[in-house]
Amino acid sequence: MVEKSDRAPLLDWEEVPPAENRASGCTAPGIGWSTSPGGPEFLTSAVSSIDTSLSSRSTIPTPAEWDAQCPDKDDHTPASGQGEVPHDIMVKWEEKDPIVAVFVVTFDTRSGNMLEWCLPGDMNLEGVEFKAMASGSHRVSSDFIYFRKGGYFGLACFANMAVDSVVERGARMKSVGILSTSYTLLYRYMSFLEHQVRLQLKTPGQYSPLEAFFEDKRSVLPPDGESVVTACPGSAWGAALNHCMHPEMKITHPAGCMSQFIQFFGEQIMVLWKLALLRRRILIFSPPPVGVVCYRVYCCCCLANVSIPGVGVAVPEFRPFFYVNVADIDTLDTELSYVACTTEKIFEEKRDLYDVYVDNQNVRTTRESLKPLLRLSAADREKYRKLTEQRQMLLYSQEENGDCVSSEEDHFILFFLEQNNRIFQTLSEVAGRPEPILTQESVRAMGLDPHGDRLFLLHLLETYGYDSLLVTEHPCCS
Numbered sequence: 163m164v165e166k167s168d169r170a171p172l173l174d175w176e177e178v179p180p181a182e183n184r185a186s187g188c189t190a191p192g193i194g195w196s197t198s199p200g201g202p203e204f205l206t207s208a209v210s211s212i213d214t215s216l217s218s219r220s221t222i223p224t225p226a227e228w229d230a231q232c233p234d235k236d237d238h239t240p241a242s243g244q245g246e247v248p249h250d251i252m253v254k255w256e257e258k259d260p261i262v263a264v265f266v267v268t269f270d271t272r273s274g275n276m277l278e279w280c281l282p283g284d285m286n287l288e289g290v291e292f293k294a295m296a297s298g299s300h301r302v303s304s305d306f307i308y309f310r311k312g313g314y315f316g317l318a319c320f321a322n323m324a325v326d327s328v329v330e331r332g333a334r335m336k337s338v339g340i341l342s343t344s345y346t347l348l349y350r351y352m353s354f355l356e357h358q359v360r361l362q363l364k365t366p367g368q369y370s371p372l373e374a375f376f377e378d379k380r381s382v383l384p385p386d387g388e389s390v391v392t393a394c395p396g397s398a399w400g401a402a403l404n405h406c407m408h409p410e411m412k413i414t415h416p417a418g419c420m421s422q423f424i425q426f427f428g429e430q431i432m433v434l435w436k437l438a439l440l441r442r443r444i445l446i447f448s449p450p451p452v453g454v455v456c457y458r459v460y461c462c463c464c465l466a467n468v469s470i471p472g473v474g475v476a477v478p479e480f481r482p483f484f485y486v487n488v489a490d491i492d493t494l495d496t497e498l499s500y501v502a503c504t505t506e507k508i509f510e511e512k513r514d515l516y517d518v519y520v521d522n523q524n525v526r527t528t529r530e531s532l533k534p535l536l537r538l539s540a541a542d543r544e545k546y547r548k549l550t551e552q553r554q555m556l557l558y559s560q561e562e563n564g565d566c567v568s569s570e571e572d573h574f575i576l577f578f579l580e581q582n583n584r585i586f587q588t589l590s591e592v593a594g595r596p597e598p599i600l601t602q603e604s605v606r607a608m609g610l611d612p613h614g615d616r617l618f619l620l621h622l623l624e625t626y627g628y629d630s631l632l633v634t635e636h637p638c639c640s
Contacts, residue, residue, distance in 0.1 A: 260343040260381035262314060263287065264372050266362055267294045269335040278336070279369055281376045285341075287311070289489050294318035294337040297487055298450045298505045306352065307337075308345070308416075308456040308484035315345035315484075319355035323363040336362045338372070343381055345482070349415035351375075416460035420574040423461035424549070426523065431465075432542035433525050435578060436535055436618050437518050438466040439585075440625050441478050441499040445486075445509060445516040455503040456484045462501045464575055468582045470590075476627050491515065535621070539614025549577055584609055589628050 265280035265287060275291040293309040293316060305320045318339025325334045338359040342348055354375065361368060424431050437444060444462060448455040463482050468474055483502035486494065486509075494500065494515045510519060518527045527533060556573055585608045592598050600619070602612040610619060622628070 260347075261340050261376065261379035262343060262381050263341040264376045265290060265294070265339055265341075266369070266372070267291045267318070267337040267339065268366075269295065269300075271329065271331050279372075281373065287341075290316070290339070290341075292487050292489055293485060294339045295320055295335065296450055296452045296485060296505045299452075300333065300335060302450045304356075305451040306356075306453040306456075307339075308348070308453075308459070309486075310483045311341055314341040314343060315348060316341045317348040317351065317355065319352065319359045321356075321359045321363055323360075334363050334366075336366075338362060352414045416457045418571055419454070419457040420461050420464065421553075421570050422454075423458055424574055426458075428523070429538055429543065429546050430523060430525055432538060432546055433536055434462055434520075435465045435581075437525075437532070438462055438480065438501070439582060440535075440618075440621050441466070441480050442517040442532070443494075443497065443499060443515070444501045444518045444520065446501070446503040446520040447507065447510065448503060448505065448522070450505055452485055452503060452505055459484050459501045459503050465578050466582065467575070467579045468586060469579060470583055470586050473586045474626065477625055531621075534617050537614075539611040539618075541609060541611035541615055545581065545609065549574075552577070581609055585622070586626075589623075589626075593628060 263280060263282065263285045266278040267290065268276055268278040270276050275295050277287055277291045280287055290311055293311060294307060295318070296305065296307055299305060299320050300322060302320075303322050307316075307318050307320065309316045309318070316339055318337045320335070320337040322333060322335045324332060326332075327334070336359055338355050340348065340351060340355065358372060361371070427434060434444070446455055446458055446462075459482050463480055466480050478499035481497065481500045483490070483494070483497075483500050486502045486504050487506055488508065490502075491512065494502070509515065510521075513528050517529055517532060518525060520526075525536060527536065553570060553573060556570060588604055588608045592600055592604050605612040605615070605619065
């Protein structure tokens with residue numbers, strides 16, 4: 163059984179993690195977006211408090227300084243996902259366990275995907291059987307899936323086991339999942355769900371651990387029974403928040419997948435960055451397993467992070483839908499901006515549902531106005547060169563000097579945050595001038611190419627409402 167933090171006693175659904183997965187030291191909570199009321203305001207205040215705290219110091223806190231502020235570090239295990247960080251950095255941060263449902267999905271050879279069991283019994287889980295078990299999952303032995311169900315986020319773990327049964331046609335497939343009012347803490351229960359789905363395969367119908375889990379983690383819903391899904395995270399966090407993060411957290415939480423995401427797409431990451439900043443509808447296709455692709459959805463959202471208050475208030479929310487299937491077609495048809503992934507090839511023909519289609523490392527669009535944005539500008543290549551050079555320097559510093567403060571993950575997140583802030587800070591300054599005209603110098607100040615990025619800039623001005631302020635016939639050539 164796993165020893166939890168001091169907020170609650172040990173429960174019978176908890177397990178002891180393998181000895182090799184344990185480590186001393188505090189862990190940083192997962193940072194992301196919440197669906198609780200006032201989410202955006204909280205994120206803004208969090209950024210301000212982080213910036214203020216870090217700027218008041220000449221250096222980032224050392225591991226020893228952090229350990230000194232985590233006196234009970236040995237009592238906190240990575241399985242709980244909780245940890246202590248300096249109070250002056252994590253002002254107002256509060257972790258909760260907002261679980262609103264737990265369920266088991268099974269595959270029936272005659273009826274297909276079926277909801278086998280759930281708590282609470284009156285929860286509307288219609289369609290969750292197709293979200294928790296992706297199309298094509300029969301070809302893999304295990305997988306995990308992030309998804310959206312109405313106003314909630316979900317995480318399900320799938321497993322496929324060979325059985326000597328004619329009725330089941332030699333294979334038993336199940337998924338065990340949860341729904342939450344917030345996405346950010348779902349990763350904490352990954353190992354629990356993985357264990358439970360294996361248990362369900364071996365001894366179907368043993369629901370007592372799931373019942374105990376739900377009793378401990380259940381959330382009190384708002385009076386109307388619905389939560390509000392807010393926009394993609396608009397905050398960033400400094401290296402101090404991640405430097406002592408346990409590797410297990412980085413593997414099981416999307417906040418640790420940014421480096422793999424960028425290495426996978428290479429220079430194409432700059433194309434995705436522009437499309438994300440323009441709040442386009444981005445659909446990523448991949449055959450199962452779909453778990454790593456759900457992480458790409460998260461990372462794509464991170465490319466559009468901006469921490470300047472007020473920026474993006476009037477633009478469509480950049481919503482992460484994670485995994486979607488044909489049952490989501492009507493919902494996606496009403497969305498103005500989103501990022502999602504799917505295993506169903508039929509979506510490729512539904513061109514009215516997306517602006518950009520990503521298949522493996524190929525980014526394409528049928529929108530004529532967006533096709534020029536798929537070509538890299540000189541500034542794009544220069545930014546990517548700087549990004550990779552800085553990463554190599556960081557890795558060298560970590561290897562040669564034992565630098566455990568700087569995080570590769572932080573480096574990627576903050577690189578795009580700073581780039582985005584630079585763009586909107588410059589736009590705001592130009593818009594406040596008596597003659598709000600964009601010149602080549604101001605475009606370069608944003609880190610853009612006055613010629614190669616001209617169309618991107620025009621799209622950006624239109625999307626964020628700067629077109630009415632910056633009146634000029636040749637915004638990049640004056």
